[in-house]
Amino acid sequence: MKKWQIYKIYGTDYTEMTKELLKRAKLKKRIPHKNCRIGIKPNLISPTEACRGATTHPEIVAGIIEYLQERGFFNLVMLEGSWIGARTSEAVKVCGYESLSQRYGVPFIDTQQDEAVRCDCAGMPIEICRSAREVEFLINVPVLKGHCQTNMTCALKNLKGLIPNSEKSRFHTLGLHEPIAHLAAGLTQHFIVVDHICGDLEFEEGGNPVTTNCVMAARDPVLCDTYGCRLLGLKKGDVPYIGIAESLGVGASRLKKEAILELEWNSAGEKKKQPKEKLSGKQRKKEQLKNLKTLVQESKACSACYSNLMNALMRLEQEGMTRNIEKGSICIGQGFRKKTGKLGVGSCTKNFDRCQKGCPPSAEKIYSFLKKEYQKV
Ligand code: SF4
Incomplete structure (x- = not known):
């Protein structure tokens, strides 16, 4: 998969379709070596089950882990910190990540408990959790959903779970957009798997999920978020951090006509493609x-x-x-x-x-x- 491309797959067997997506995107070729420390970063904003449209489906992360382990990559870790006011440990339990961790032998690091390192992020000093800095290859697994302050959240904003709570508060005092873009410049995400299964189109905390049954793969977070805007009926300009990230060299927003590739999915009982979501209401x-x-x-x-x-x-x-x-x-x-x-x-x-x-x-x-x-x- 090229950097200017986005792959999409539709279905209801989220684990198998994620594995198929990664196979077709040739993810393993992007990972530098077999013992590479690979970090998987879901969105566990709060202890809310994924079906409510706020958190990453554990089945997708299971698909990522199975794909990697079947190819001999075992130095894996999941890492995330919930938002201020919620405990990651509770979200990990409620969202099904505790059993995922046990089933696959992949540790889960609660970044709310981690120490932070001050990093220069394209001219802005930002505290980033040590565990995130120690990862050599970061797979970001955001939920594409609406956000009541920034209009949408996907690949760029999802990195906010890798900074301490004090820094999350500071981001808000700085107006969110600038620091989100700078964080993306200072912390590279090497591959993105977007949970576009049933994100809430208005609200980051979920409650009104809209089912699309889609998982997407991308390599460029700016391109990914630009396309996410389009899917949510927004313009890139409605989400200022995308343009700022682009100006900092994080990625390129230009969506070529042939950039979106919808993969056929032939698993038994699965349709090749699901119809687009109904947005009534x-x-x-x-x-x-x-x-x-x-x-x-x-x-x-x-x-x-x-x-x-x-x-x-x-x-x-x-x-x-x-x-x-x-x-x-x-x-x-x-x-x-x-x-x-x-x-x-x-x-x-x-x-x-x-x-x-x-x-x-x-x-x-x-x-x-x-x-x-x-x-x-
Ligand atoms: S806005 Fe103020 S009261 Fe509300 S969570 Fe942030 S620091 Fe706390």
Whole structure:
């Protein structure tokens, strides 16, 4: 597979189709030597099963491991750190990675527990977990899904799980896009396997999965994310970190006409190709989120905090409670630290008149807090 290409395969036997995809992409030829330390980086943002559209299907990672072990590559490790507010160890259990680790004898490193090394990432110093630096060949296995702050997340942003929590918070104070692009410049991903099975098209925490039953392979994260935008109905410009990464030399976004290759899949009972996903309801959901965002004043909020707030607001919307909330009246984010105001969410707004503390506060707590507040209105 060339760097300017993206391979796709459709089916429901995720392990076997991933193995077929890697075979056709000739992954083994890209790995420098048999004892190479290979890191596999899924997306385990939170303890949520993959069918909800937020985390990487373990069957895909099983396919990667089987493909590699069958070809004599045994120096493998899985590594990931959940987002702030969630424990990786819990996500590893819930998402099926503990049993994967035992079944294949591949250790799982929780990067939330790892020490960090300060690295120069194209002119920006960034703390990166030591275990990620020690990997010689990194296989990134992101979920293609929407993101309530950056619009989408795929190959480039998935590397954020390889930095410590303190650095994740700092990324938000820097506006996310610049540091995400710089991280991609400082930490090479050598191969990408995209879980495009049922990502939530709006929300990184999942809940509204849209089934496509597709797995993709790519070598260039900029190209991969540019194509991901297209699949989500976005333009490259809607996700600024892609353009920044390209300007830093991480990859090239130009999608040639012949770049996308849909592989035929002949496993018994599998269709060659699945029809494209039905996006009915997607537009409605997009509009709903857009409207809910107008109720919030956000400044450098961490993903988990913001996402929990959106979850709570969606619940309130279903109950018809959001009509009592004035536009821009809920403040959230590190930009409000040491500031005063009326109503805030998260400990960063603890000096506000009314605040739901927590770092991050759970969606449940925010929901109860806002419900009480706006029932008074
Ligand atoms: S309270 Fe502030 S630091 Fe904590 S998760 Fe929310 S935005 Fe981030």
